Amino acid sequence: AQSVTQLDSQVPVFEEAPVELRCNYSSSVSVYLFWYVQYPNQGLQLLLKYLSGSTLVESINGFEAEFNKSQTSFHLRKPSVHISDTAEYFCAVSDGASKIIFGSGTRLSIRP
Amino acid sequence: NAGVTQTPKFRILKIGQSMTLQCTQDMNHNYMYWYRQDPGMGLKLIYYSVGAGITDKGEVPNGYNVSRSTTEDFPLRLELAAPSQTSVYFCASSYEGPTYEQYFGPGTRLTVT
Numbered sequence: 063a064q065s066v067t068q069l070d071s072q073v074p075v076f077e078e079a080p081v082e083l084r085c086n087y088s089s090s091v092s093v094y095l096f097w098y099v100q101y102p103n104q105g106l107q108l109l110l111k112y113l114s115g116s117t118l119v120e121s122i123n124g125f126e127a128e129f130n131k132s133q134t135s136f137h138l139r140k141p142s143v144h145i146s147d148t149a150e151y152f153c154a155v156s157d158g159a160s161k162i163i164f165g166s167g168t169r170l171s172i173r174p
Numbered sequence: 175n176a177g178v179t180q181t182p183k184f185r186i187l188k189i190g191q192s193m194t195l196q197c198t199q200d201m202n203h204n205y206m207y208w209y210r211q212d213p214g215m216g217l218k219l220i221y222y223s224v225g226a227g228i229t230d231k232g233e234v235p236n237g238y239n240v241s242r243s244t245t246e247d248f249p250l251r252l253e254l255a256a257p258s259q260t261s262v263y264f265c266a267s268s269y270e271g272p273t274y275e276q277y278f279g280p281g282t283r284l285t286v287t
Contacts, residue, residue: 071214094273105178105264105278106217113273152216158273161207161232166216 064089066155068165075143076173083138083168085127085153095136096154096162097127106152112136123147148172175200178279180265186285187255195250195282197265205268206248207276208232208240210261217264223248255286 069084087093094113098106110121117129127138136153153165181196199206204225209217219232223242237259239251248267252259262283266276 068216098276103280105266105280106276107278108275111273111275156271156273158271161219161222162276163219164209164217166214 064093064155064157064163066153066163066165068153068168070168071166072169072171074171074173077145078142080141081139081143081147081170083151083153083170085136085138085165087134087136087153087155089134089155089157091157094156094158095127095129096156097121097125097136097138098152098154098164100150100152100167102149109138109151143170143172145172145174177201178265178267178277180263180279180282182282183280184283186287187252189255189257189286191255192251192253193255193284195252195263195265195284197248197250197279198246199248199265199267199277200246201267201269201277202245203267203269203277204245205270205274206242207266207268208238208248208250209264209266210234210259211264211281212261220250220263252284257286260284260286 066087096111097109099109100106112129120126154162156162178199207222208220218234221240223229265279268274268276
């Protein structure tokens with residue numbers, strides 16, 4: 063069985079500061095890892111994903127995540143956040159079969 | 175393309191009533207999913223479908239039913255609504271399996287009183 067744990071339910075940061083949202087997973091098989099973002103009153107949107115190959119994956123809006131197999135982690139980072147990054151972020155894991163397991167979410171709040 | 179559409183946006187039900195949440199996608203995706211989102215709990219999978227005529231249970235299927243008669247539509251039926259079913263419901267679809275991006279609808283906010 064797979065599971066995913068997001069270690070922080072809320073992360074407040076100042077604008078232009080760096081941020082890291084932590085995600086750990088457990089799985090007995092090969093995994094595929096995802097970060098989804100949910101802006102207020104909207105559905106989720108894919109931010110980035112790791113399927114294979116390079117362990118560092120990037121999104122178009124400056125976020126990146128690194129797959130660390132030994133630490134079973136897939137933390138999300140951004141070197142400088144903007145007010146528009148205010149949202150809830152969900153880490154998710156799949157074994158490639160039929161479904162994805164989502165974490166409980168991390169609410170990122172940006173202070174000016 | 176409209177993507178994934180859900181109706182209604184909001185609904186208030188009395189205990190014991192029934193209703194159907196509608197979900198339609200126009201991307202010709204084979205896979206469709208229903209999730210519920212409760213505060214601080216993330217998303218829990220209710221049911222999913224890998225194609226027309228094929229459905230399977232997710233993590234929290236009790237109290238719900240689904241059908242998939244066409245590729246486009248995946249309605250979720252609530253029978254005998256209970257307060258524990260108060261939640262935000264999201265429908266999603268993807269091209270093939272879960273390694274493909276899931277596209278989410280805007281959600282239906284349901285309150286059962």
